[in-house]
Amino acid sequence: MSYIVAEHLSKSFGSGATVVQAVSDLNFGIAPGEFVAIMGESGAGKSTLLAMLGAMSAPSTGRLQVDGIDVYALGQDRLADFRREYLGFVFQSFHLVPYLSVIENVMLPLAVSRKSGSEKRRLAEEALAQVGLAGKAKRLPGEISGGEKERVAVARAIVNEPPVLLADEPTGNLDSGNSREIMRMFQRLNDSGMTVIMVTHSAECSGYAERILHLSDGRLTADRRTAETALRGAA
Amino acid sequence: MTLKLISIRNLMRRKAKAAFILAGLVIAVATVAGIITFVQATRHDIAHKLEQYGANILIVPKTENLSLSYGGLSLGGVSFDLEEIRESELARIATIPNHRNIAAVGPMVLGVASVESRRILMAGVDFQAAGVLKPWWHVEGRLPQDDEVLLGAEAARVLNLDTGQRLSANGRSLAVSGRLAVTGSQDDQLAFLTLATAQQLFAKPGKISMAEVAALCKDCPIEDMVRQISAVLPNAKVMAIQQVVKSRMEALAQFERFSYGISGVILFIGGLVVLVTMMGSVRERTQEIGIFRAVGFRRSHILQIVFLEAGIISVLAGVLGYVAGWASAAAALALFGDGHSGHVPFAPGLAAGSVALALALGLIATVYPAQMGARLDPNEALRAL
Numbered sequence: 152m153s154y155i156v157a158e159h160l161s162k163s164f165g166s167g168a169t170v171v172q173a174v175s176d177l178n179f180g181i182a183p184g185e186f187v188a189i190m191g192e193s194g195a196g197k198s199t200l201l202a203m204l205g206a207m208s209a210p211s212t213g214r215l216q217v218d219g220i221d222v223y224a225l226g227q228d229r230l231a232d233f234r235r236e237y238l239g240f241v242f243q244s245f246h247l248v249p250y251l252s253v254i255e256n257v258m259l260p261l262a263v264s265r266k267s268g269s270e271k272r273r274l275a276e277e278a279l280a281q282v283g284l285a286g287k288a289k290r291l292p293g294e295i296s297g298g299e300k301e302r303v304a305v306a307r308a309i310v311n312e313p314p315v316l317l318a319d320e321p322t323g324n325l326d327s328g329n330s331r332e333i334m335r336m337f338q339r340l341n342d343s344g345m346t347v348i349m350v351t352h353s354a355e356c357s358g359y360a361e362r363i364l365h366l367s368d369g370r371l372t373a374d375r376r377t378a379e380t381a382l383r384g385a386a
Numbered sequence: 387m388t389l390k391l392i393s394i395r396n397l398m399r400r401k402a403k404a405a406f407i408l409a410g411l412v413i414a415v416a417t418v419a420g421i422i423t424f425v426q427a428t429r430h431d432i433a434h435k436l437e438q439y440g441a442n443i444l445i446v447p448k449t450e451n452l453s454l455s456y457g458g459l460s461l462g463g464v465s466f467d468l469e470e471i472r473e474s475e476l477a478r479i480a481t482i483p484n485h486r487n488i489a490a491v492g493p494m495v496l497g498v499a500s501v502e503s504r505r506i507l508m509a510g511v512d513f514q515a516a517g518v519l520k521p522w523w524h525v526e527g528r529l530p531q532d533d534e535v536l537l538g539a540e541a542a543r544v545l546n547l548d549t550g551q552r553l554s555a556n557g558r559s560l561a562v563s564g565r566l567a568v569t570g571s572q573d574d575q576l577a578f579l580t581l582a583t584a585q586q587l588f589a590k591p592g593k594i595s596m597a598e599v600a601a602l603c604k605d606c607p608i609e610d611m612v613r614q615i616s617a618v619l620p621n622a623k624v625m626a627i628q629q630v631v632k633s634r635m636e637a638l639a640q641f642e643r644f645s646y647g648i649s650g651v652i653l654f655i656g657g658l659v660v661l662v663t664m665m666g667s668v669r670e671r672t673q674e675i676g677i678f679r680a681v682g683f684r685r686s687h688i689l690q691i692v693f694l695e696a697g698i699i700s701v702l703a704g705v706l707g708y709v710a711g712w713a714s715a716a717a718a719l720a721l722f723g724d725g726h727s728g729h730v731p732f733a734p735g736l737a738a739g740s741v742a743l744a745l746a747l748g749l750i751a752t753v754y755p756a757q758m759g760a761r762l763d764p765n766e767a768l769r770a771l
Contacts, residue, residue, distance in 0.1 A: 207763075207768075208763075227684070228684045228686070231682050232682065233682075242768070247677075248392075250396060259387065259677070262391075262392065263682065263687050271387055307681070
């Protein structure tokens with residue numbers, strides 16, 4: 152039984168003669184707790200697909216269902232609520248708010264929740280501890296390293312315990328050591344039951360996934376399950 | 387972590403922009419608050435000075451005759467059908483609804499006396515009331531008591547009398563207690579006695595020829611005062627001397643209209659400053675707004691953040707604007723207020739109004755930038771980097 156169902160998803164930009172077909176007629180399902188890597192060349196439509204899966208970019212045609220919810224049938228406010236309750240995002244460029252401290256960045260998804268201040272802080276401290284940054288809560292993003300920024304971004308993505316984690320080139324700006332650390336973190340989250348969907352160019356990173364969707368020119372050209380890889384096993 | 391914290395942190399981070407918006411709003415609010423403070427203080431000052439100008443209401447006996455004098459030139463004789471007013475009737479003036487606005491009531495007995503073959507107009511007055519009614523009097527010598535006389539400057543010159551000398555009026559000997567410095571008014575021609583002496587001299591016991599009233603009604607028209615006095619003195623004719631009041635008030639009203647026009651323009655410019663700066667601020671924060679939307683903020687949450695920022699600056703601008711306006715008005719009054727002390731009392735209503743005005747201006751000017759931010763597509767906002 153699929154937790155995420157993509158039916159004939161297509162997305163085009165522009166109009167008339169300048170129309171660009173970013174993705175075409177994508178059909179797949181993702182089971183709860185799966186770790187999926189989306190791969191492909193630059194311009195293959197990976198990020199467009201991730202934005203559609205992240206309820207941030209409506210498909211031109213097709214339908215996306217998550218946990219039985221027809222995502223793009225939701226109104227603007229419900230769509231925002233859906234993102235907050237179901238999804239966690241990790242971006243390649245970290246996208247931390249520069250004037251908020253590390254812990255405040257982590258608490259960001261909780262800012263509009265009805266939890267008490269102390270409860271929000273407790274959750275954020277737990278998330279920071281999970282990513283090994285408990286001691287840097289009061290620092291500003293400008294005062295920590297790139298690897299630490301990525302871990303703050305992961306903590307922010309998981310602070311409200313969403314069932315799905317979406318990551319766009321999460322190791323794109325990191326060295327190999329930090330990349331491995333982040334991937335192991337993703338694997339631990341996946342082991343705890345979180346569905347992880349990650350766009351990556353890296354074969355090494357994709358080795359942590361149990362399934363790889365391969366896109367080429369906006370089409371799904373391969374959907375293969377990886378064996379219990381050496382990387383997964385080593386982790 | 388709350389939306390309020392995000393707004394405050396952003397303001398602290400973008401201090402220059404916040405200061406620019408603050409300055410725009412402070413200037414706009416200070417202009418309006420300053421003008422209102424100046425106008426109110428000037429109005430109060432005019433009202434206060436009007437009290438010092440003396441009588442502004444005259445009470446005279448009713449007559450069926452038309453006046454035969456113009457510009458001090460009399461072309462007719464004395465009216466004999468005058469129904470004189472009883473002095474005791476003046477007490478009724480204290481019962482009118484606006485009696486608190488009456489500074490002084492000055493009864494006057496007029497009569498013509500022969501002094502050393504010359505005829506002179508003599509006036510019996512209440513010298514205590516005269517201190518309020520005729521503040522321009524400068525007495526050389528002292529005010530008269532019974533059987534004494536105070537001579538107007540011209541009367542003293544014509545009669546060739548000085549302080550300490552005596553004169554005989556209608557056969558009654560009166561000592562000259564003092565003389566008035568030149569006033570430029572009809573008072574220069576008169577001789578003034580106490581009311582009692584004049585009533586005895588002219589055989590008008592308990593009666594008066596006319597009365598002058600120094601009345602001030604800041605919050606109601608002078609016509610109301612006239613109407614109220616007429617009601618309690620039905621046998622007298624009550625008239626307002628309105629020219630001075632009206633001309634000064636009209637000048638002030640003109641200044642007020644002009645100032646409010648200028649204020650409107652400055653408010654508009656202040657609103658534009660807020661609008662343009664907030665739009666720039668929202669554009670600068672495209673990435674942040676994209677992040678907020680990506681982590682689940684609704685459009686209304688973005689609106690709240692932007693409006694909170696504008697609201698915080700606006701309240702601060704309202705307080706600073708009132709203080710700046712108040713200080714400017716005080717300085718302007720001290721410099722140009724023509725005798726004004728420059729003391730301007732704190733006006734809680736105007737202070738609250740200034741804050742409300744700043745808040746309204748700031749929030750209205752923020753509507754478009756806030757909507758612009760809220761409408762940002764999260765995916766586009768993040769891709770725009």
